[in-house]
Amino acid sequence: MPVIEISKKLSISPQPSIEDIRSFRDRGFRTLINNRPDNEDPAQPGTHAEQQEAKHCGLSYAFIPVTADTITEADVRAFQRAVKESDGPVVAHCQTGKRSLSIYLIGEVLDGRMSADEVVEFGRGCGFDTSSAAAWLTKHAGRRPQVKGFFDKRTWSVQYVVSDPETGNCAIIDPVFDFDEKAGATATINADAILDYIRDNNLTVDWILDTHPHADHFSAAQYLKQKTGAQTAIGEHVVDVQKLWKGIYNWPELATDGSQWDRLFAHGETFKIGSIEAKVLFSPGHTLASITYVIGDAVFVHDTLFMPDSGTARADFPGGDARVLWKSIQGILALPDETRIFTGHDYQPDGRAPRWESTVAEQRKSNPHIAGVTEREFVALRTKRDKTLQMPKLILHALQVNICGGRLPEPEANGKRYLKFPLDALQGAAWE
Numbered sequence: 001m002p003v004i005e006i007s008k009k010l011s012i013s014p015q016p017s018i019e020d021i022r023s024f025r026d027r028g029f030r031t032l033i034n035n036r037p038d039n040e041d042p043a044q045p046g047t048h049a050e051q052q053e054a055k056h057c058g059l060s061y062a063f064i065p066v067t068a069d070t071i072t073e074a075d076v077r078a079f080q081r082a083v084k085e086s087d088g089p090v091v092a093h094c095q096t097g098k099r100s101l102s103i104y105l106i107g108e109v110l111d112g113r114m115s116a117d118e119v120v121e122f123g124r125g126c127g128f129d130t131s132s133a134a135a136w137l138t139k140h141a142g143r144r145p146q147v148k149g150f151f152d153k154r155t156w157s158v159q160y161v162v163s164d165p166e167t168g169n170c171a172i173i174d175p176v177f178d179f180d181e182k183a184g185a186t187a188t189i190n191a192d193a194i195l196d197y198i199r200d201n202n203l204t205v206d207w208i209l210d211t212h213p214h215a216d217h218f219s220a221a222q223y224l225k226q227k228t229g230a231q232t233a234i235g236e237h238v239v240d241v242q243k244l245w246k247g248i249y250n251w252p253e254l255a256t257d258g259s260q261w262d263r264l265f266a267h268g269e270t271f272k273i274g275s276i277e278a279k280v281l282f283s284p285g286h287t288l289a290s291i292t293y294v295i296g297d298a299v300f301v302h303d304t305l306f307m308p309d310s311g312t313a314r315a316d317f318p319g320g321d322a323r324v325l326w327k328s329i330q331g332i333l334a335l336p337d338e339t340r341i342f343t344g345h346d347y348q349p350d351g352r353a354p355r356w357e358s359t360v361a362e363q364r365k366s367n368p369h370i371a372g373v374t375e376r377e378f379v380a381l382r383t384k385r386d387k388t389l390q391m392p393k394l395i396l397h398a399l400q401v402n403i404c405g406g407r408l409p410e411p412e413a414n415g416k417r418y419l420k421f422p423l424d425a426l427q428g429a430a431w432e
Contacts, residue, residue: 003027003091004126006104010083010090012097012126015044021053030060030088033079035100037065044095060086066099068132070270072279073297076107077336101126102133109137145276145296147342148197151354152176152190155217155394156345158356161194162295163203164274170198171207171273172230173293173300174344177220177406181397186408191220195227205230206273210406211302211344212290213241213399215317216392219406221261232405235282235291236264242403244288244318248425249400260405265291283332285325286313292332299335299360302344304328307355308366310347312378316386317395318426322379329370337361391429396421 001020003013015036016024024032032054038046045053047063054061062082066075079100083090092100105122108114114122116137123130150159155176163170172194178187198205205228208221212235221232242256258264265271267282273295281292286303293300303313304325312329315322332341339360346354365371369378392398397419401408409417 004097006101006126008089009086010092010104012100012104013091013093014096015041016050016093018045018049018053021050021059022057024091025057025059028089029091031062031082031086031090032059033062033064033082033090033092033100035064035066035079035092035094035103037067040095064103066094066103068099068102070277071099071103071106071136072270072277072294073110073336076103076110078334079103080107081334096128098123098128098130101128102130102136105130105133106136139275145273145298147298147340147357149342149356150190150194150197151346151356152217153354154178156347157214157217158342158344158346158354159190159194160300160342161197161203162273162298162300163201164276167274168201168203169206169274170203171209171278171293171295172198172205172224173209174211174214174302175208175220175224177218177223177401179218179394179397181394186218188220188223191223191227194220194224198228207271208232209293209300210234210402211293211300212287213238213245213402215287215395215398216345217394218398218401218408222406231262233263233265234258234261234405235280235289236266237282237284237289238264238403240288241319245399245403248318248422249420250422251400251420254403260403260407267291281328281331283328285315285321285323285328287317288319290328292328294335297336297338298340298342299332300342300344301332305332305341305363305367306343307346308358308362309349311367311369312382314386314389315382316389316429322382322386323375325382326375326378333360333364333370335360337364388430390432391426396425 003011005011051061064078094100105119109116119134120131146163146165148161157176159175160173161170176190178189208224208230225232239258246254265280269280271278276296278295283290283292283304315325337360341358343356346356411417
């Protein structure tokens with residue numbers, strides 16, 4: 001089959017047969033990258049068959065499926081890592097080789113080794129029309145979203161409005177519905193400040209996004225949906241959290257199918273905010289349902305990572321797991337060094353002013369829970385630290401609201417709403 005050399009380390013090919021894969025090792029290749037989603041064609045071998053044969057032939061294997069319309073920078077960086085980490089020549093394929101070549105060319109331009117003007121001519125020299133890669137790069141120039149953070153001192157929470165400067169479309173991420181547990185009072189101070197910002201900047205709300213069901217504040221998603229008409233969304237594993245807390249609250253009538261949101265996102269799923277591509281990463285460990293939103297060059301991780309001087313999220317909530325959290329963090333840190341990381345809480349160590357933006361490079365270098373730390377050391381550190389932490393003061397108040405998408409309990413016969421508060425539900429937490 002035809003194999004085209006693109007660089008000293010990378011070649012591309014059309015869809016190989018199982019027999020072709022057997023020949024790759026004899027031709028000197030050490031890694032096979034598959035850029036073709038499964039089930040594009042009934043005749044294609046499929047990921048499982050390819051991986052098994054590659055393993056049998058002693059080839060490393062990477063599956064980075066893309067379509068022409070869904071290539072993201074994260075895909076480009078994953079492709080580059082697979083090439084870089086191979087201990088010898090790499091062959092990448094899709095159906096024809098065009099997508100594999102496009103991913104390579106996009107990476108070369110992003111890293112400054114090629115100009116965008118050279119992309120089409122380079123592709124033509126290899127026998128491909130790579131104008132779609134050139135179009136991707138043109139669009140990418142406008143993909144840096146504008147991010148406005150709103151800090152809530154009461155809960156140490158950071159809420160975000162993420163907007164596309166080109167279209168004025170935006171998403172609201174992890175909004176806070178105000179609650180005073182001493183007085184049992186609710187308010188919409190935080191949410192209304194967000195609405196004021198949206199109005200003042202002539203923005204249109206596409207999405208109201210939560211990263212997970214929060215334990216330290218009520219979600220304002222439902223209130224903001226009523227005000228804007230935008231879709232609400234959360235990760236699909238929220239159903240696992242609902243089932244867990246249904247038992248804790250002894251709440252037989254609770255629907256545990258995620259129907260309280262307009263959309264449940266799966267790992268790897270993509271959507272748009274205006275013209276900006278967004279992608280979802282499943283990031284469990286802090287909770288069973290935590291997700292990360294990758295929006296252009298910005299990543300919203302909420303409780304998975306804090307600022308570099310503050311470490312990482314606790315993993316001792318029901319459904320939490322320090323080992324799983326470590327793996328989720330590694331997935332986030334695999335993004336490009338310059339990726340902007342926006343965290344969901346800041347506890348102002350040493351009394352410094354609130355901060356919530358860092359980068360992947362900063363986290364790798366300076367976060368004491370990560371820099372130079374092994375998985376085993378992280379799990380030991382996290383487990384020891386979590387044993388000293390008190391439960392959030394609102395956890396039993398907030399979860400019954402947040403597993404319902406931010407809906408308060410229905411009023412009872414007297415017109416009042418009541419929260420249900422189970423006693424001795426969270427054993428083992430540190431006391432004041």
